[in-house]
Amino acid sequence: MAGELRQARVGVSVVFAVCGAAFATWAARVPAVQERLGLSTGQLAVGLFGLAAGSVVALLVAGPLIAKIGSRSGVVIGAVVICSGLPMVAFAPGFAPFVGALVVVGIGNSLLDVSMNAHAARVEDEYGRPIFAGFHAFWNIGGLAGSGVAALMATWHVPLSVHFSCAGALLLLLALWATGTRFLTGADRGQGEAAFALPSRALIPLGIIAFCGFLAEGTVNSWSAVYLSDVTAAPAALASLGYFAFSITMIAVRLVADRIVLRIGTVLFIQVVTAVAVLGFALVFAAPVPVVAIIGFAVVGLGVAGIVPIAWSVAGRKQPESPGRAIAAVAACGYLGFLVEPVFVGALTKLVGLQWAIAGAGVLTLAVFFLAPALRVKETSLKE
Numbered sequence: 001m002a003g004e005l006r007q008a009r010v011g012v013s014v015v016f017a018v019c020g021a022a023f024a025t026w027a028a029r030v031p032a033v034q035e036r037l038g039l040s041t042g043q044l045a046v047g048l049f050g051l052a053a054g055s056v057v058a059l060l061v062a063g064p065l066i067a068k069i070g071s072r073s074g075v076v077i078g079a080v081v082i083c084s085g086l087p088m089v090a091f092a093p094g095f096a097p098f099v100g101a102l103v104v105v106g107i108g109n110s111l112l113d114v115s116m117n118a119h120a121a122r123v124e125d126e127y128g129r130p131i132f133a134g135f136h137a138f139w140n141i142g143g144l145a146g147s148g149v150a151a152l153m154a155t156w157h158v159p160l161s162v163h164f165s166c167a168g169a170l171l172l173l174l175a176l177w178a179t180g181t182r183f184l185t186g187a188d189r190g191q192g193e194a195a196f197a198l199p200s201r202a203l204i205p206l207g208i209i210a211f212c213g214f215l216a217e218g219t220v221n222s223w224s225a226v227y228l229s230d231v232t233a234a235p236a237a238l239a240s241l242g243y244f245a246f247s248i249t250m251i252a253v254r255l256v257a258d259r260i261v262l263r264i265g266t267v268l269f270i271q272v273v274t275a276v277a278v279l280g281f282a283l284v285f286a287a288p289v290p291v292v293a294i295i296g297f298a299v300v301g302l303g304v305a306g307i308v309p310i311a312w313s314v315a316g317r318k319q320p321e322s323p324g325r326a327i328a329a330v331a332a333c334g335y336l337g338f339l340v341e342p343v344f345v346g347a348l349t350k351l352v353g354l355q356w357a358i359a360g361a362g363v364l365t366l367a368v369f370f371l372a373p374a375l376r377v378k379e380t381s382l383k384e
Contacts, residue, residue, distance in 0.1 A: 004184065005123065005126055005127060005184075007181075007182045008119075008123045008126075008182055008183055008184045009123055009127075009131065010178075010182055011178040011179065011181070011182025011183050012116060012119055012120050012123055012135055012178070012182075012183070013134070013135055013138040014138075014174055014175070014177075014178040014182070015075055015079070015112070015116045015119075015175055015178050015179070016116055016120075016135045016136065016138040016139045016142065017138040017139065017141055017142030017145070017174075018079065018112075018142060018171045018174050018175045018178075019082070019109065019112050019113060019116060019139055019142065020138070020139035020140060020141065020142030020143035020144075020145075020146065021142035021143065021145050021146035021149075021167075021171055022082050022083060022086065022108075022109070022112075022142075022146065022167070022168070022171050023082075023105075023109055023143065023146070024142070024143040024144070024145075024146030024147040024150065025086060025146045025147075025149070025150055025163075025164065025167045025171075026086060026089060026105060026164075027147070028146065028147040028150030028151065028154075029150050029153070029154065029160060029163070029164075030044070032154060032160055033089060033090075033098070033160060036160060037092065037094065037095065037098055039095065039098070043095055046095075046099060047095075047098055047099050047102045048102070050099040050100070050102045050103045050106065051102040051103065051105060051106040052106060052335075052338065052339050053103065053106065054102065054103035054104065054105070054106025054107040054110070055106035055107070055109055055110045055335055056106075056110075056332065056335055056336070056339065057107070058106065058107040058108075058109075058110035058111050059110045059114065059328055059331055059332040059335055060328075060332060062074070062110060062111055062114040062115070062324070062328040062331075063114070063322075063324055063325035063326075063327075063328030063329060064325070065077075065111070066114065066115055066118050066188070066324035066325070066328070067188075067322055067324060067325055070188045071115045071116070071118035071119035071122065071188050071324055072115075072119060072179055072183045072184075072185075072188075073115075074111060074112075074114070074115030074118070074324070075112060075115040075116050075119060075175065075179050075183070076175070076176065076179050077111055077115075078108050078109075078110075078111030078112025078113070078114075078115050078116075079108070079112055079171070079172055079175035079176070079179075080108070080172065081104060081107055081108030081111060081112075082104075082105055082107075082108025082109050082111075082112055083108070083168040083169070083171050083172035083175070084104065084108070084168065085101055085102075085104035085105035085107075085108050085168075086105065086164040086165070086167060086168040087161070087164045087165040087168050088100075088101035088104055088105075089101040089102060089105065089160075089164060090159075090160040090161045090163070090164035090165065091161055110331075110335070112175075113331065114324065114327055114328045114331055115324070116135075117135075117312050117316075117327045117331070118188065118316070118323055118324035118327050118328075119183060119184070119188075120132060120135045120313075121312070121313060121315075121316030121317070121323040121324075121327060122184060122188060122316075122323065123184065124313060124316075125316070125317070125320070125323075126184070129258070129262055130257075130258040130259075130261040130262050130266075130313065131258050132258065132309045132310065132312065132313035133253075133254045133255075133257035133258050133261070133305070133306060133309040133310065133313075134254060134255060134257070134258050135309070136254050136305075136308065136309040137250075137251050137254030137255045140247055140250050140251045140254065141251060143247070144247060144251075146167070149167070150163070188323070188324060200319070200326075200329070202318050202319075203315055203318060203319070203326060203329055203330055205371045205374035206311045206314060206315050206318070206330045206333075206374065206375070207329065207330050207332075207333030207334070208333065208367065208371055209270075209307060209311045209368050209371050209372075209374075209375075210307075210308055210311045210312070210330050210331065210333050210334030210337070211333045211334055211336055211337040211340075212307070212337065212364055212365050212367050212368050213304060213307035213308040213311065213334065213337070213365075213368065214308065214334040214335065214336075214337030214338050214341070215337035215338070215340060215341045215344065215361060215364060215365075216277060216281075216300065216304045216307075216361055216362075216364070216365045217304055217308070217338075218337065218338045218341035218342075219341055219345055219358065219361040220242070220243065220246045220297055220300055220301070220304075221243065222341065222342060222345070223345055223354065223357075223358065224239075224242035224243045224246060224297050225239045225240055225242060225243060226239075226354065227242070227284070227293065227354055227355075227358060228241075228242050228290055228293055228294070230354060231288050231293075231354055231355050232288050232289055232290045232293050233290075234290035234293075238290055238294075241294050242293065242294050242297040243297070245294050245295075245297055245298035245301065246297045246298060246300060246301040247301065248298070248301070249298045249299070249301035249302045249305065250301040250304070250305040251305075252302075252305075253273070253301070253302055253305035253306055254305050254306070254309065257269070257305065257306045257309070257310070261306075261310065266310060266314065266372075266375045266376070266377075267372045267373055267375055267376060269306060269310065270306065270307065270310055270368065270369075270372040270375055271369050271372045273302070273303045273304070273305070273306040273307060274303060274307065274365060274366065274368040274369040274372070275303070275369060276299060276302050276303035277299075277300050277302075277303025277304045277307070277362070277365050278303070278362050278363075278365055278366050278369075279299055279303070280296050280297065280298070280299030280300030280301070280302065280303055280362075281296070281300055281358060281359060281361060281362025281365065282296075282359075282362060283295060283296030283299060284296035284297060284300070284358055284362075285355060285356075285358055285359040285362070288355060303365075304365070307368055308334060310375065311330060311334075311375070312327050312330060312331065314375045314377055315327050315329070315330040317377045318377060341361075344357075344360070344361075345357045345358075345360070345361065348360050
C-alpha cells in the first residue's frame with residue numbers, strides 16, 4: 001500500500017505540473033496570438049472573459065461530474081479538453097473561433113483543476129498527514145516550465161500552430177501516463193451522488209479564504225510588472241522580476257508547507273502566512289522603488305503560497321463523503337476572486353492610483369487571518 005501511495009503522489013504531482021504548463025503555454029504567448037489574429041485590446045478582453053466564463057461554468061458542474069465518474073476519470077476528461085483547446089487557439093481563423101477556443105481552454109482547466117485536487121485530497125487522506133501544498137508547488141513548477149518553453153519558442157520564431165499542437169500532445173500523454181499508471185484505483189468517496197457544487201455553510205468561510213487568496217495572487221500576476229514599470233519607473237527587464245520573484249517564493253513555500261502545517265497546525269500556519277503576505281503588500285506600498293518592490297512581491301509569494309492549497313485540502317476533509325464536490329464549491333469562490341480582481345484593482349487604480357490599489361488587495365488579504373479558525377476540522381488524522 002505504501003508503494004501505491006508513493007506512486008499516486010508522483011502521478012498527482014505530474015498532473016498538477018501538466019495543468020500549470022498547459023495554462024502557461026497559452027498565457028505566455030498571448031501577444032503572439034493577438035498579433036496573428038490582429039485583435040484589438042477590446043477583442044482580446046472579450047476572449048479573456050470567455051476563458052474566465054468557461055472556467056466558472058465548468059466549476060459549477062465539476063462537483064456533480066466528479067461525484068458521478070470519479071476524480072481519475074475527471075482528470076482524463078479535463079486533460080483532453082484543455083490540451084485540445086491549445087491547438088484550437090493556435091488554428092483559430094478569426095475572432096469568434098478564438099473566443100470559442102478560449103472557452104474550451106477555460107472549461108478544460110477547471111475540470112482538470114478540480115479533479116486533480118479531488119484526487120490529491122484522496123491521496124492526502126490515505127497518507128494521514130498534510131501533503132496538499134506540495135502538489136500545488138508542482139503547478140507553479142509546471143507554469144514556470146511552460147512559460148520558459150514558450151519564451152524559447154518565441155525566440156526561435158516557432159509558429160503557434162506547431163508550438164501549441166506539440167505542447168498539447170506532450171502534456172496530454174503525460175497526463176494519461178500519470179492517471180493510467182500512478183493514480184489510486186477504486187471509487188472515490190461520494191461517487192455516484194449528484195449535487196450542485198455550491199458551498200455549504202461550513203464551506204463558506206473557506207470559500208472567502210480562497211477568494212482572498214486568489215485575488216491576492218491575481219493582483220501580483222496582473223499588476224506587478226505594471227506597478228514596477230509605472231510606479232517605480234523600473235526598466236522593462238527589471239519589471240518582469242516582480243512576478244518571477246513571486247513565483248519562486250511560491251514554489252519554495254509550497255514544497256515545505258505541509259511539514260510546517262504538521263508541526264504547528266493549520267490555523268496557526270494560515271495566520272502566520274497571511275501576516276507575511278500583508279507585510280509583503282505593505283513593503284510594496286511603503287517603498288515604491290524597484291528593488292524594495294521586487295522584495296515585497298517575493299514576500300507576498302511567501303505568504304500567499306499556503307492559503308489556497310490549505311483551503312482546498314480542508315474543504316475535502318470538511319465534506320469527506322464527497323471531497324470533489326466540496327473542493328469544486330470552494331474553487332468556484334476562489335476563481336470568482338480571479339474574476340473580480342481586474343475590476344477591483346482597475347477601479348481603485350482609477351480612483352486613487354495603482355499604489356493604493358495594491359494596498360487595497362493587501363487589506364482584503366488580512367481577512368484570511370480572522371477566518372483562519374474556520375479551518376479546524378474535527379475527527380481528522382491530519383493536524384489542525
